Structure formats: C-alpha cells, structure tokens
Amino acid sequence: MAPPPVPQRLYRLRRRLRLVISLLVALVVVSGISTVLTGLASRRAILEAHDLEVASRRAALLSVTAREQYIHEAHTIILRDRSHVEHHDAWVSELGEKLAELRPGLDAETATMLDDIGKTSRELSQLFSTAILPAIDRQDWHEVHHAHDRANALVDRMTEHADSLARHFDERAMAAERQAEQFIRFALILATAVCALAAALALIAGRKLWSSFSTPLSSLERVAERVTAGDRSARVEPVAAVELAAVADAFNRMLDALSRTEADLVASERLAAIGRVAAGVAHEINNPIAVIRGYVKTMAKEAEKPELREELSILDEEAAACQRIAEELLMYARSPILSPRPVQAEELLMDAASHCDGGPGRRDQAPLVDAEPSFINVDPLRIRQVIVNLVANAREATSGTSEREEVIVRGRRQDDGYRIEVLDRGAGIPAEARERLFEPFFTTRRDGTGLGLAVCYGLVTAHGGTIRAEPRPGGGSLFVIDLPGVLTEEARESQERA
Structure with missing residues (x-):
C-alpha cells in the first residue's frame, strides 16, 4: 500500500x-x-x-x-x-x-x-x-x-x-x-x-x-493545457499558497461549471434529437392506430361469438395503449404552450386531487391535500396534469405494499415561491435511478413508457420552476416542485384587471 x-x-x-x-x-x-x-x-x-x-x-x-x-x-x-x-x-x-x-x-x-x-x-x-x-x-x-x-x-x-x-x-x-x-x-x-x-x-x-509563485501558476497552466487538449477531468491540486489557493479553487469551480454546462448541453441536444424523432414517429403511428381501432370497433359490433368480441376488445385496449404512447410522445416533443393566470394554490391542488379520484368505487384512494392558501401565477391545467401524473405514480408505487397509506399532496409558501410536495410510502426510488428519473424513456416500471415524468419535467421547467425526487424520511418517496411567482393581492388584482 x-x-x-x-x-x-x-x-x-x-x-x-x-x-x-x-x-x-x-x-x-x-x-x-x-x-x-x-x-x-x-x-x-x-x-x-x-x-x-x-x-x-x-x-x-x-x-x-x-x-x-x-x-x-x-x-x-x-x-x-x-x-x-x-x-x-x-x-x-x-x-x-x-x-x-x-x-x-x-x-x-x-x-x-x-x-x-x-x-x-x-x-x-x-x-x-x-x-x-x-x-x-x-x-x-x-x-x-x-x-x-x-x-x-x-x-x-x-x-x-x-x-x-x-x-x-x-x-x-x-x-x-x-x-x-x-x-x-x-x-x-x-x-x-x-x-x-x-x-x-x-x-x-x-x-x-x-x-x-511559479509552482502554483505552473500547476494552473498544466491543468489549462490538459483541459484544452480534451481532458475534462483535469483539476488543480491543492495549492499551499493561501492567496493562490483561492484562485485554484475558483479555477476548479469554473471547470466543474463548464463540465456541468457541457453535459447539460449534450443532454439537451440529445433530448431535442429524441424529441424530433419521437414527434415524427408518433405522428406517423397515430393515424394507422386510429384506423386499426376503427376497424376493431366495427368488427366487435359484427362479431357473433363472445370469445371473438373479447379478443377484439383486448386488441382495442392494446391499440389504445399504443395511441396513448403516441400522444405522450407528441406531448413530450412539443414545447408546451402556457396560459398562466393568477390562481389560488389551495384550490388548484384540491381540483387536481379530485381528478386523481379513482371513481365511485375507489374514493378512499383520493390523495390527502394539505395546502397553504396563496395566489400563484401558473397555467392551472398544466400544473394539474403534473399533480395527477405524480399522484398516479405514487399510487402505483404503494399498490404492492401490505399497508397502504394515503398519498399526500402538500403546498407551502417557500421564500418568494410556492412548493408543492407529493409524498408516498412506497418502496422508494434507488439513488442511481433518481439521477435519470426525468430522462425520456427511462422507467422503473415494466409497463411504463418513461415519458410521464419527462413531460412533468418539461411542464414545470416551462413555468420557470424545478422538480426533483427525494427519499421520504421513514420510507417512500417525495417529489418536490418549486414554482416561482407568489402574488400579492395588489399584483393579483392588477393582473386580473389586465
């Protein structure tokens, strides 16, 4: 050693x-x-x-x-x-x-x-x-x-x-x-x-x-030459000179920022390319699927045997799943068009929770809403879509547990913004998966498309906010959405008059 x-x-x-x-x-x-x-x-x-x-x-x-x-x-x-x-x-x-x-x-x-x-x-x-x-x-x-x-x-x-x-x-x-x-x-x-x-x-x-002077400066020069030659992992070793240590630290932070920026640019270019391909594929597939579903429904009406009608129903469900995937691809590929307006955050979350209800026979699965009243300037339909998607994922995560706990949707003012949290008591998300959770086509579910969270990410960032996943203390997952733009009463009234 x-x-x-x-x-x-x-x-x-x-x-x-x-x-x-x-x-x-x-x-x-x-x-x-x-x-x-x-x-x-x-x-x-x-x-x-x-x-x-x-x-x-x-x-x-x-x-x-x-x-x-x-x-x-x-x-x-x-x-x-x-x-x-x-x-x-x-x-x-x-x-x-x-x-x-x-x-x-x-x-x-x-x-x-x-x-x-x-x-x-x-x-x-x-x-x-x-x-x-x-x-x-x-x-x-x-x-x-x-x-x-x-x-x-x-x-x-x-x-x-x-x-x-x-x-x-x-x-x-x-x-x-x-x-x-x-x-x-x-x-x-x-x-x-x-x-x-x-x-x-x-x-x-x-x-x-x-x-x-020369030893630390030579180290900076060597690292700069290595970075210029393409070695993005080169960093300045700790410098003994206190005055130049700050320069070396700033140099390393600059290289880290450049590496992150470069990675973000590469990821953005890759996602943009995926989006263009996905949009083209979804557009080309959506029309044939619609035709297939039309013929299947016609055949189901004319079918005399129950077994054939059941098989045609299964065929229609699978075609509908393909059509839903195509629609998600189109939604991911297109830049979301927002119509922001002042809305009451508590009412928005309650409305989103009502759309998460599983129907008359599944009222017990509706999420628990704990929201602080506050006016925010968002597109309510888009934010509702994000909340519904996250709650659906939370339900899916808790469906296999022996003791199912309610999914919680919580809203609080955070500095000058508003924070929305969706909490569950599922199995949690591995750390390595959390890093790629919002990438398109990445999923931890067998039947998932990997587009739902990517769409949520696009909608939240279009509002100027951020979304991330964290482990929930005591087990489970915690999705955090930070939205900017908490409005005062004067600002809300001014926007409404406009």
Missing part, C-alpha cells in the same frame, strides 16, 4: 514577501547605522589627528621661542648693554602664552613636561635678570661667563622638553591617523559584507518567492 501523501504546509505569499523585505530593510538599516557610526569615529580620529598635528607644530615652536629667549640674552652678553632686554621680555611673555594655549586637554605626563618648560623659562629669565645683567653692569666677565654656562644648560633643557613634547604629539597624531584609516577600512569591509549578504539573501529569497 502506498504511503498517504504528506499534506502541504500552507503559507502566505504576503507574509513571505514581508519577511524578505523586512530582512533587506534591516540589513540596509544596520549597514547605514554601522557606516554612520564608523564615519563619525573616523571623523573624530581625523579631527584628533589634526589637532595633535597643530599641537605638535606649536610644541616645535616652543623650542624656537625658548631659543629666541636665549638669543636675546646672548646678544645682551655680546653687546654688553641692555638693548635687547625688552625683546627678551617679549619672548618670555610669548612663550608663556604658547604654553597656556597647549595646556587644555593634556594628560598628566605631557602637562608635567609643559610645566617643566615654563619653570625652566622662569629660571632662565630670573638668571638673566639677577645674575647676567648685574654682572654686565659691573663688567664682571668671569661672573657673566659662569652665568652664561648655567643659562645655556637651562636652554638645552627647555628645547629638549619642547622637542620631546613635539615628538609626543607627532606620535599621537600618527596613531590617530592610523585609527582613522582602520575605521575607514572597517567601514568599507562592513559595507562590502553587508552588500554581499544582502545580495545573497535577495537571491535566495527571490528564488524562494519565485518558486512560491
């Missing part, structure tokens, strides 16, 4: 599409945020490197400023007067300003070096004012030479710290530049990775989405 098919897992195309779009948007957002953050970090590193380069240049100028202070002291010693004292003091002040400009944002080590430069500059200035200038004024050249050596040592100390400070700023600037390059490189790598990931996800999701 083959294993049962695994049920398909339903999915929604909208949800899948929303998921793919959300993933791609999330990747774009993450990439954008990462790029912005990396760009900000890179910008900060670049700005820091720029500030450090500026600080390095300023630190280098400290060395120049310190040497300028010493140069004016040296000029004072060489010239042996006070002509450069004012310039010396100006450079001392400028050095102090440059030190103040560099101080903000320095770490402890750098601030210590900066303080040491300022302290050394003040010592050098104090040495110049308290030792060198007084010695020049006294012309104590030995003291001048000794103070100059001390000043030279202080200047070397100042320039050494200034150069160290400049190198420190240079190193930090280079480190900041390298960090900025790393941030930029990281941003490029991240952007490339995100783009590659987005492309891969887009490719995978695109293939998945395409499969989600």
Whole structure:
C-alpha cells in the first residue's frame, strides 16, 4: 500500500514577501547605522589627528621661542648693554602664552613636561635678570661667563622638553591617523559584507518567492493545457499558497461549471434529437392506430361469438395503449404552450386531487391535500396534469405494499415561491435511478413508457420552476416542485384587471 501523501504546509505569499523585505530593510538599516557610526569615529580620529598635528607644530615652536629667549640674552652678553632686554621680555611673555594655549586637554605626563618648560623659562629669565645683567653692569666677565654656562644648560633643557613634547604629539597624531584609516577600512569591509549578504539573501529569497509563485501558476497552466487538449477531468491540486489557493479553487469551480454546462448541453441536444424523432414517429403511428381501432370497433359490433368480441376488445385496449404512447410522445416533443393566470394554490391542488379520484368505487384512494392558501401565477391545467401524473405514480408505487397509506399532496409558501410536495410510502426510488428519473424513456416500471415524468419535467421547467425526487424520511418517496411567482393581492388584482 502506498504511503498517504504528506499534506502541504500552507503559507502566505504576503507574509513571505514581508519577511524578505523586512530582512533587506534591516540589513540596509544596520549597514547605514554601522557606516554612520564608523564615519563619525573616523571623523573624530581625523579631527584628533589634526589637532595633535597643530599641537605638535606649536610644541616645535616652543623650542624656537625658548631659543629666541636665549638669543636675546646672548646678544645682551655680546653687546654688553641692555638693548635687547625688552625683546627678551617679549619672548618670555610669548612663550608663556604658547604654553597656556597647549595646556587644555593634556594628560598628566605631557602637562608635567609643559610645566617643566615654563619653570625652566622662569629660571632662565630670573638668571638673566639677577645674575647676567648685574654682572654686565659691573663688567664682571668671569661672573657673566659662569652665568652664561648655567643659562645655556637651562636652554638645552627647555628645547629638549619642547622637542620631546613635539615628538609626543607627532606620535599621537600618527596613531590617530592610523585609527582613522582602520575605521575607514572597517567601514568599507562592513559595507562590502553587508552588500554581499544582502545580495545573497535577495537571491535566495527571490528564488524562494519565485518558486512560491511559479509552482502554483505552473500547476494552473498544466491543468489549462490538459483541459484544452480534451481532458475534462483535469483539476488543480491543492495549492499551499493561501492567496493562490483561492484562485485554484475558483479555477476548479469554473471547470466543474463548464463540465456541468457541457453535459447539460449534450443532454439537451440529445433530448431535442429524441424529441424530433419521437414527434415524427408518433405522428406517423397515430393515424394507422386510429384506423386499426376503427376497424376493431366495427368488427366487435359484427362479431357473433363472445370469445371473438373479447379478443377484439383486448386488441382495442392494446391499440389504445399504443395511441396513448403516441400522444405522450407528441406531448413530450412539443414545447408546451402556457396560459398562466393568477390562481389560488389551495384550490388548484384540491381540483387536481379530485381528478386523481379513482371513481365511485375507489374514493378512499383520493390523495390527502394539505395546502397553504396563496395566489400563484401558473397555467392551472398544466400544473394539474403534473399533480395527477405524480399522484398516479405514487399510487402505483404503494399498490404492492401490505399497508397502504394515503398519498399526500402538500403546498407551502417557500421564500418568494410556492412548493408543492407529493409524498408516498412506497418502496422508494434507488439513488442511481433518481439521477435519470426525468430522462425520456427511462422507467422503473415494466409497463411504463418513461415519458410521464419527462413531460412533468418539461411542464414545470416551462413555468420557470424545478422538480426533483427525494427519499421520504421513514420510507417512500417525495417529489418536490418549486414554482416561482407568489402574488400579492395588489399584483393579483392588477393582473386580473389586465
């Protein structure tokens, strides 16, 4: 035994599409945020490197400023007067300003070096004012030479710290530049990775989405090709995509409707052909049968022996049966001409029941009528003919039962129409026979022609109604006639006046 098919897992195309779009948007957002953050970090590193380069240049100028202070002291010693004292003091002040400009944002080590430069500059200035200038004024050249050596040592100390400070700023600037390059490189790598990931996800999701769309659509296309090739039984298999499942279901319903329409058209054409043949045959047979019956009746009058008269009577009955069949054929073949008018449904059914009476000796077989009063627009003679035929069939169905129950004719308003039901307690109609019950020449009776119910079907459909057979609860059969056109009092009076 083959294993049962695994049920398909339903999915929604909208949800899948929303998921793919959300993933791609999330990747774009993450990439954008990462790029912005990396760009900000890179910008900060670049700005820091720029500030450090500026600080390095300023630190280098400290060395120049310190040497300028010493140069004016040296000029004072060489010239042996006070002509450069004012310039010396100006450079001392400028050095102090440059030190103040560099101080903000320095770490402890750098601030210590900066303080040491300022302290050394003040010592050098104090040495110049308290030792060198007084010695020049006294012309104590030995003291001048000794103070100059001390000043030279202080200047070397100042320039050494200034150069160290400049190198420190240079190193930090280079480190900041390298960090900025790393941030930029990281941003490029991240952007490339995100783009590659987005492309891969887009490719995978695109293939998945395409499969989600193409598989059901391919199934629809294959079924359409099979139907075009003549396979009317082809149907679309269940589709996992919820949105396209409705399309597949509508497609299958359309194919079912087309199949039913095609079957109805074929049946109509077949019945029409049968009707044309039946009309021709009935017309050709009816006249010879009438002649035969005429001769039989003449012979029966002239016959002297009772046995011959009985045989001629049987012959006349059989000929009458043939004539009745011919009349039914003509009735089936011709389109019924209706003369509808407003009639009281209860009175119509009571009148039909009276025509179903079996005669003075069979009053007990008259059907029981239970009808709701209502005006309907029908041809009363045609509807009576239908009721009489159905009641006759119901009696025939119950004739062989041990306990015969009355046939019931029931009438009720149904929405905007009127429903007539004929109920019996016979043996019932098999399900396979109910499907063909109203086809011409189909019968379940030995002596039936198969035309009575076909004629009933034609008369009811000519009124725009429907007729069907159902099993009656508890046993028996139920014939249901649904007729349109329940009239209000105003509509009935208007039609009667017209």
